[in-house]
Amino acid sequence: MKQTAPRSNYLGVGGWIWAGNYKLERYLYLLHRITGLGMLLFLTFHLTATTVFRIQGQEVWETTMALLSNPWLKAGEYLVAAAFVYHGMNGLRLILQEFGFLLGKPTPPIYPYKDALRKKRLWVVVMMVVIFILALVFLFDFIV
Amino acid sequence: MAEFNPEKITFKVQRYNPENGGAPHLEKFTVPFNKGMTVLDGLLYIKENIDSTLSFRASCRMGICGSCGMLVNNYPHLACHTQIEEFHSDKLTVRPLPNLSIIKDLVVDLTPMFSSHKQIKPYLIRGEAGMEDPNAEFAQSPQELNTFLQFAYCIKCGICLAACPTSASDRLFLGPQAMAQCYRYCADSRDQGQKERLPLVDTDHGVWRCHLAGACSEACPKGLDPALAIQLLKRQLAAEALGLGKRRPPSPVVPPIKESKPKVPYPDFTVKKEK
Incomplete structure (x- = not known):
């Protein structure tokens, strides 16, 4: 009989983005990763701009600053601030929940099934509202 | 909500035969719908009446054995545990579970x-x-x-x-x-x-x-x-x-019962013994 190795069906990093019709938390997970990477990217850029460009003298520094006051880049800066708020506050929720707080105790499964995250959905919603309010405050700060 | 009662359901099933090679592809099957039909019933109908080469795992048909996990309309379900009616759609896409290698059609390597x-x-x-x-x-x-x-x-x-x-x-x-x-x-x-x-x-x-x-x-x-x-x-x-938290001792062995409880006495005979 011909033997054939099973065909790999791992979704890879694409599986973070879309694997099926899942609900809220799986996409918060994705957003957490994206905001984390975005902030890392910003930090690299920020440190480069404030060190390498700065030591090249006042002229280079001022040109860079003029370039950065572009409204599109300002909007980008706001996105970094929003990402910071999301990553920080959602991270706080994750730290608490990953150590078993705000999740409740294991209970026997009774139909219709509801898992701990969904039973305590309120905490997630509260955190999202806090993030939204903070993001609005930051937006106000950017506009004014 | 309007009653879901289409005459036919279109199953799009992912096929992959390692011996023929080629990439996995979707194949269409039309299955008559009965009320109370599960996704597994549909697959069994296909295997019995349309294409006997279709491979999938199933055993108990009652959500106990865990053989028939598959991706139905982009969400993992047990095929036997899932009524077609749940989807409110006469089109179903059935694929093998992702993140596990495919052996053939819907059979994955666990x-x-x-x-x-x-x-x-x-x-x-x-x-x-x-x-x-x-x-x-x-x-x-x-x-x-x-x-x-x-x-x-x-x-x-x-x-x-x-x-x-x-x-x-x-x-x-x-x-x-x-x-x-x-x-x-x-x-x-x-x-x-x-x-x-x-x-x-x-x-x-x-x-x-x-x-x-x-x-x-x-x-x-x-x-x-x-x-x-x-x-x-x-x-x-x-x-x-x-170094936090309580340490519990493992539960002890229940000592064997030395004396059995006194037996309930038999009731007196209610029928008189024949002399």
Whole structure:
């Protein structure tokens, strides 16, 4: 009989983005990763701009600053601030929940099934509202 | 809501035959619909009447054996446990579970799941007394039972692995199934194997790789909560590292009953004995 190795069906990093019709938390997970990477990217850029460009003298520094006051880049800066708020506050929720707080105790499964995250959905919603309010405050700060 | 009663259902089933080569592709089948029909009924109809080469696993038809996990309309379901009516659509797309290798059509290779399940020692471990010569039972209260009972209902269908975004990108990840079973045995009051089991999940590819997407618990057809189990394992590991938390002694062996209760006396004969 011909033997054939099973065909790999791992979704890879694409599986973070879309694997099926899942609900809220799986996409918060994705957003957490994206905001984390975005902030890392910003930090690299920020440190480069404030060190390498700065030591090249006042002229280079001022040109860079003029370039950065572009409204599109300002909007980008706001996105970094929003990402910071999301990553920080959602991270706080994750730290608490990953150590078993705000999740409740294991209970026997009774139909219709509801898992701990969904039973305590309120905490997630509260955190999202806090993030939204903070993001609005930051937006106000950017506009004014 | 309007009653869902179409005459026919179009099944799009992912086909892949390793011997013919080629990429997996979707094949269309039209199946007559009856009320109360499950996805598995539809697949069985296809196999019996349309194309006998269609391969899928199924056994008990009642959500107990965990053979028929598959991706139905982009969500992992047990085919036998899922009514076609649930989807309110006369088109169904059936694919094999992702994050597991495909053997043929809808049959996936569950070997990685079973090997990580085996790896975490899914059995009771006792100290010196051992389990070699069991002559009595271990005492356990209903409260102690409830701490792990739901995790004992795992049917090993692989749906949590298909749902998990970490399993998608990390092949060495133990997976929600194995770690929930690790918690199930560590939380068992009769067990003493925490020292052997916890180091196995306290790794880069163990509990610390889980970032609480919660998809495993959401998708579990038996209502288990692997995400909660993994977070409780993290809690236990952190508490142990900090020297916090209570240590419970393993539950004692119930001593054999020495004297049996006095027997209920037989009632007197109500029929007079014949002389």
